[in-house]
Amino acid sequence: MTCGKPADYRYGEHTADVLIQAYGCTLEEAFVNAAVALAEVTYSTSKVEPKHSREVEVEYDDLEGLLFKWIDELLYLFDAEKFAISRKIDLKLEKDGGYRIKAVLYGDIYSQEKHGFTGLIVKAMTFHMMEIRQIGDYWMVQYVVDI
């Protein structure tokens, strides 16, 4: 049969997201674990040596916006500089009026051979289902990223 059909079939862009919950005894630790959890979607942070460092400073009026900018900045570091993070992260969270994170991330230039690859690339941070709260004596930071 012949006709003007463009193909037998084709696929559109698929969409996907993953929900991440990070915990900490302090809010700082929860933000650090949020960064590690993000990286672990794509590679193994325990295989990354803390050879180089990057300073990151983000601020926002509320904690939700601060989390968005923190994760967004880490995505940028990976996308633009292929900077893969190790588990060595120094992070200070300050509150004066709004909130500010001052962090130093230690890591290396990403290498699939050295650091592994899960097959999943995080495309974007979202505000979907975001939650930051204290539960008893610890903090939980919940967010969703598009993959």
Next chain:
Amino acid sequence: MTCGKPADYRYGEHTADVLIQAYGCTLEEAFVNAAVALAEVTYSTSKVEPKHSREVEVEYDDLEGLLFKWIDELLYLFDAEKFAISRKIDLKLEKDGGYRIKAVLYGDIYSQEKHGFTGLIVKAMTFHMMEIRQIGDYWMVQYVVDI
């Protein structure tokens, strides 16, 4: 630091979907290609030998419902019987009042070694963005499945 945190981080279920467009010079051919496109999300139909056959009959008042039941039935065949389809599919579409598909699918019991595995499992058919229409001299069948 010790506290009651359940873990450093954990992941929730991720959700994902893929949009499929299948084409045919006839509506029957578009439904056949819709089945092949579905299977190709998970394995390679060209590697499946038409060793066994399965008869499938579905009916519904409108074409959209018919497409839903057709794809849903194929998902069931794969989930419940691990029946992988080849490209040999005999399909008749009848209209009397509602619509009816009578099909014979040829294939084999799924084997990852023989038929490949993309890493993607289709979980469910949806009505999301469904579209069935004639464009010039051919038909397009569009649907979204959860993966």
